[in-house]
Amino acid sequence: EIKNLEAIFDLRIANDEKIEPKDWMPEKYRQTHIRQISQHAHSEIVGMLPEGNWITRAPSLRRKVALLAKVQDEAGHGLYLYSACETLGVSREDLYEQLHSGAAKYSSIFNYPTITWADMGAIGWLVDGAAIINQVPLTATSYGPYARAMVRVCKEESFHQRQGFEIMMTLANGTPEQKEMAQDALNRWWWPSLMMLGPTDAASVHTEQSMKWKLKRKTNDELRQQFVDQTVPQAELIGLTIPDPNLKWNEETKRYDFGELDWEEFWQVVKGHGPCNKKRISDRVNAWENGKWVRDAAMAYAEKQEAKKLE
Ligand code: 3HC
Numbered sequence: 001e002i003k004n005l006e007a008i009f010d011l012r013i014a015n016d017e018k019i020e021p022k023d024w025m026p027e028k029y030r031q032t033h034i035r036q037i038s039q040h041a042h043s044e045i046v047g048m049l050p051e052g053n054w055i056t057r058a059p060s061l062r063r064k065v066a067l068l069a070k071v072q073d074e075a076g077h078g079l080y081l082y083s084a085c086e087t088l089g090v091s092r093e094d095l096y097e098q099l100h101s102g103a104a105k106y107s108s109i110f111n112y113p114t115i116t117w118a119d120m121g122a123i124g125w126l127v128d129g130a131a132i133i134n135q136v137p138l139t140a141t142s143y144g145p146y147a148r149a150m151v152r153v154c155k156e157e158s159f160h161q162r163q164g165f166e167i168m169m170t171l172a173n174g175t176p177e178q179k180e181m182a183q184d185a186l187n188r189w190w191w192p193s194l195m196m197l198g199p200t201d202a203a204s205v206h207t208e209q210s211m212k213w214k215l216k217r218k219t220n221d222e223l224r225q226q227f228v229d230q231t232v233p234q235a236e237l238i239g240l241t242i243p244d245p246n247l248k249w250n251e252e253t254k255r256y257d258f259g260e261l262d263w264e265e266f267w268q269v270v271k272g273h274g275p276c277n278k279k280r281i282s283d284r285v286n287a288w289e290n291g292k293w294v295r296d297a298a299m300a301y302a303e304k305q306e307a308k309k310l311e
Contacts, residue, residue, distance in 0.1 A: 013214055018144040021087035029213055032206065033143050034088050036215065041081035042099045042106035046280050048074045050114040051123060059117060066163045067120060073156045080153065084145040100285045108266060109196045111274030118171055118178075118185035124164015126186075126193040126231065132157045133227045134197060137217035146215075165234065172238040179239070186235065187243045194258075195266045197224040203263070228256050 005024050012019065019025055048071045055071065058064035082092055098104035109127050114120070132154060139150040171182035198220035201207055210216035218226075228247075235242050246259035268274065 013142055013212075016140075016142075016214070018147065019142050020144045028209075030088050032210065032213070032215065033146065034085060034090050036206075036210075037081055037085040037088070037143075037146055038090070038095050038098070039105045039107075041078045041085060041095065042104050043110065044074045044078035044081060045099070046106045046110045046284060047127075048078075049280055049283050050110055050112070050276075051120060053114050054117060054120050057117070058120075063120075063167070070124065070160050070163065073160065077149075077153045077156070080149045081146075084143075084149045087145045096288065100281065100288060102272065102281055105270065107196055108269040108274065109192050110280060111269050111277045112188070112192050113275055115188070116181050116185060118168070118181040119189070121164050121167030121171060121182065122185035122189040124160050124162075125168050125234070126164075126189050127196065128157050128160035128164060129231060130193050130196045130223075130227050132161055133223050133230070137223070140214075140217050142214040168240070169238045172240055182238075183240055186240050190243050191261060191265075192269075194224055194227070194261055195269075197221075197227065199263065199266070225255055228258050232256055 006026060009019075009025060009029075012023075019029070051067060051071050051074075055064060055067050058067055082095060085095060086092060095104070099106070109130075114123070135150050135154050135157060139147055139154060141147045141150070168182050168186075171178040173179075198204055198207075201219045201221045204220050207216060207219050211219065232242055232247065244259045246257065248257050250257045269277070272278075
């Protein structure tokens with residue numbers, strides 16, 4: 001019986017059909033989607049912290065409003081993705097518990113400090129730039145709720161990337177100190193941004209199966225190469241230098257060759273030993289605990305509204 005169900009499922013995947021919450025799916029398909037979608041949601045929520053740090057210190061009202069909008073978008077993306085994850089039979093509380101206890105993974109990139117205002121530009125330009133490259137293929141992923149969530153997320157990400165690049169362009173065209181600030185931010189965020197796209201295909205435990213299930217439509221290395229090819233000309237356009245001595249245009253492949261990533265650093269950060277891992281989790285736990293009264297008040301208000309309807 002299961003053999004038939006699996007054969008039908010594989011046929012549906014081969015026909016690019018969308019798998020919906022109530023459809024039969026292999027337990028491993030369900031589990032890997034809970035894994036990836038929950039990590040994606042956690043990344044969005046934790047991703048608010050490095051940027052939130054600069055909302056009160058933005059250099060102008062216009063920059064403050066744009067950054068505020070971006071951070072609010074990340075919150076929305078997180079809640080969107082938690083909802084998509086719940087359709088697979090996990091509870092929101094369990095997912096929060098996994099994040100707060102340190103058990104859950106979220107994107108390594110958010111464990112680096114945001115030292116100057118230029119970091120807001122580098123994050124928008126590079127981190128959201130890499131996120132778009134990673135998320136556009138996910139709009140065609142086989143699990144319906146995830147694919148549909150990605151359509152909305154990708155639209156908002158492009159605004160994030162553009163506002164970040166505009167900050168970098170402004171600084172790069174500013175005073176020598178401002179240009180130096182932009183270059184310093186590029187130096188610190190370049191390699192961690194490449195790491196966002198995951199280990200090499202050879203080292204990736206999930207890529208092969210995720211490609212078969214059309215969860216992934218492109219591999220980690222393909223996406224990383226696309227990010228480099230797209231971003232290098234943008235850096236050149238504003239006169240910034242990519243901090244990779246091995247970066248070189250390859251006339252044959254029509255792609256950039258680039259240096260080896262520091263995978264030791266990558267795994268250290270993924271395992272929780274990055275510069276800000278502990279602070280990010282404690283900030284999240286504090287926000288959760290300090291926000292309890294807001295959640296309780298909202299529930300009490302909702303119950304009152306419900307009771308009024310029944311009067
Ligand atoms: N940070 C933390 N953990 C990572 C990682 C990273 N950058 N890259 C890989 N890992 C983990 C994986 O989760 C996996 O661990 P697990 O088995 O415990 O889950 C392990 O390293 C092996 O890596 P794989 O490549 O085999 O894992 P995946 O197939 O899951 O690929 C991925 C990793 C490319 C990040 C994939 O999960 C993915 O595409 N996720 C959806 C997109 C996402 O989460 N993006 C995070 C960016 S944050 C963001 O978009 C916010 C934006 O608004 C800025």
